[in-house]
Amino acid sequence: MATRAATEHLPFGEKRDPRFFGKDILSVSQFERGDLEILFEVAHEMAEMVHRIGTFDLLKGKVLTNLFYEPSTRTSSSFVAAIERLGGSVIQINNVTFSSVSKGESLVDTVRTMEQYTDAIVLRHPEQGSAAEAAAATEKPIINAGDGAGEHPTQALLDAHTIREEMGGIDGLTITMVGDLKYGRTVHSLAKLLTLYDVRINYVSPEILRMPELLVKEVDAAGIDQIETAELGSVLPETDVLYVTRIQKERFSDTSEYEQVKDSYVITPETMLGARQRMALMHPLPRVGEITTAVDADPRAAYFRQMEYGMYTRMALLALVLGKA
Numbered sequence: 338m339a340t341r342a343a344t345e346h347l348p349f350g351e352k353r354d355p356r357f358f359g360k361d362i363l364s365v366s367q368f369e370r371g372d373l374e375i376l377f378e379v380a381h382e383m384a385e386m387v388h389r390i391g392t393f394d395l396l397k398g399k400v401l402t403n404l405f406y407e408p409s410t411r412t413s414s415s416f417v418a419a420i421e422r423l424g425g426s427v428i429q430i431n432n433v434t435f436s437s438v439s440k441g442e443s444l445v446d447t448v449r450t451m452e453q454y455t456d457a458i459v460l461r462h463p464e465q466g467s468a469a470e471a472a473a474a475t476e477k478p479i480i481n482a483g484d485g486a487g488e489h490p491t492q493a494l495l496d497a498h499t500i501r502e503e504m505g506g507i508d509g510l511t512i513t514m515v516g517d518l519k520y521g522r523t524v525h526s527l528a529k530l531l532t533l534y535d536v537r538i539n540y541v542s543p544e545i546l547r548m549p550e551l552l553v554k555e556v557d558a559a560g561i562d563q564i565e566t567a568e569l570g571s572v573l574p575e576t577d578v579l580y581v582t583r584i585q586k587e588r589f590s591d592t593s594e595y596e597q598v599k600d601s602y603v604i605t606p607e608t609m610l611g612a613r614q615r616m617a618l619m620h621p622l623p624r625v626g627e628i629t630t631a632v633d634a635d636p637r638a639a640y641f642r643q644m645e646y647g648m649y650t651r652m653a654l655l656a657l658v659l660g661k662a
């Protein structure tokens with residue numbers, strides 16, 4: 338458990354926000370709306386700094402571990418870019434077969450080792466609850482970069498930041514999530530995070546990939562209107578943010594089930610004709626056919642901008658967690 342006291346002597350230039358400093362980032366449920374406002378403001382400033390000077394020394398001397406037990410392109414490399422643009426450095430372990438994990442080392446022993454060398458650990462692992470397990474065993478902050486079908490909190494933070502930047506705010510919007518809502522950890526975290534705002538949420542999925550009932554109940558308890566349907570067309574015209582997800586092949590135990598549902602929803606330029614003129618089309622990526630490349634030129638296609646916002650959001654998070662924002 339990350340427990341560093343906020344009262345140590347502060348070197349010049351350090352500012353420590355007790356809501357973030359030294360904290361593990363395990364679930365979006367740990368945030369209040371005010372925390373997000375701070376994070377998004379810092380992320381906005383990070384974007385300005387990157388545009389102006391590219392790389393700067395805010396986290397000079399800080400070292401991050403990127404520990405990935407599952408494949409990743411964006412999460413892993415955006416954390417690398419984030420720490421390096423802030424002047425820090427990173428130890429990258431993304432092929433655990435070449436580490437002592439292949440000798441049978443436990444997750445706890447690996448993270449306890451890495452915390453001796455580095456200031457924070459970004460962890461992706463196939464098992465739900467693994468980030469919490471690692472956090473319970475360590476003093477340094479653990480940042481959950483996806484725990485199986487559980488949560489992906491930093492993705493939800495960057496998604497919310499993207500919605501805010503693209504649509505000018507979050508309150509009052511209708512957000513439609515499409516695809517694999519059962520195994521998609523990004524939509525699990527995003528739906529939870531959106532309970533901090535005044536939004537309506539539509540869930541569009543095949544029957545076998547519906548949003549987990551427990552999560553729907555949790556969102557309902559927060560007073561959010563939700564609609565579940567298998568028909569995208571029935572909710573598309575009222576949608577401000579269309580959040581498309583990949584069918585998570587790797588989480589199916591029965592591949593024939595995957596084959597049945599894999600092409601359930603494909604967004605094409607024709608689909609976009611039925612969408613609002615002012616809306617944002619998002620996707621956490623990778624896409625494997627859910628949005629055709631012909632859609633990429635549509636100004637409403639925000640998924641690559643979403644990745645850029647992701648780097649700024651992760652820069653802001655690292656700066657706040659490491660006490661320098």
Ligand code: ASP
Pocket residue numbers: 483489522523582583621622623
């Ligand atoms: N990149 C996202 C994740 O790690 C989405 C995906 O893999 O489909 O959850």
